[in-house]
Amino acid sequence: MTASPIPLHPESPALSTLQPPGWKKPKGYANGMAGRGTVVMTGGLIGWDADEVLAEGFLPQVEQTLRNIVAVLAEAGAGPEHVARLTWYVRSVDTYRAALPELGPVYRRVMGRHFPAMALVGVADLVEPGALVEIEATAIVPDAA
Numbered sequence: 001m002t003a004s005p006i007p008l009h010p011e012s013p014a015l016s017t018l019q020p021p022g023w024k025k026p027k028g029y030a031n032g033m034a035g036r037g038t039v040v041m042t043g044g045l046i047g048w049d050a051d052e053v054l055a056e057g058f059l060p061q062v063e064q065t066l067r068n069i070v071a072v073l074a075e076a077g078a079g080p081e082h083v084a085r086l087t088w089y090v091r092s093v094d095t096y097r098a099a100l101p102e103l104g105p106v107y108r109r110v111m112g113r114h115f116p117a118m119a120l121v122g123v124a125d126l127v128e129p130g131a132l133v134e135i136e137a138t139a140i141v142p143d144a145a
Helices: 058-074 093-111
Strands: 012-018 032-035 038-041 083-090 117-122 133-141
Touching (some): 012 133, 058 093, 083 093
Parallel strands (some): 083 117
Antiparallel strands (some): 012 032, 083 133
C-alpha cells in the first residue's frame, strides 16, 4: 500500500500539514507537520530583550518571546514559515486562556498566518524569575535545490 502524497503547507513548501481525514480542522495550530531539510531547534526562549530585560505582562512577554524565536531562526536562514512545532510552557493556563482574544493578533504580528503543531504545558515555575512564558521552536529549512 502506497501512502498518498502529503499536501504542502500553503506558506512553506518545506512543510506539510498533517490532517487526518474526518478530523475537524484545528484553530490556530496544526495537529502535525512533516518536512524535509535542515532541522533547527531553539532552546526555551523567554520574553526578554537583548539586555535581558523582561517585558511587563503576559502578552508582551509572548510577543517578545516569539520575536526572540524569529531572531534565533534567522541565524540558520529560517523564518516563521519554517516552524514545524512550538512548545509553550506557561506559569498559568488560566492567564493563557484569558488572553486568547488578544493572543491571536499578537501571534500573527510576529509569526504571520503560519500555525504549526503546538503544545501548551502549564508549569509551576520557570527558571528565570518573572518569566510568565517560555517557548521552544523546531523549524525545518528546505535544502537548496
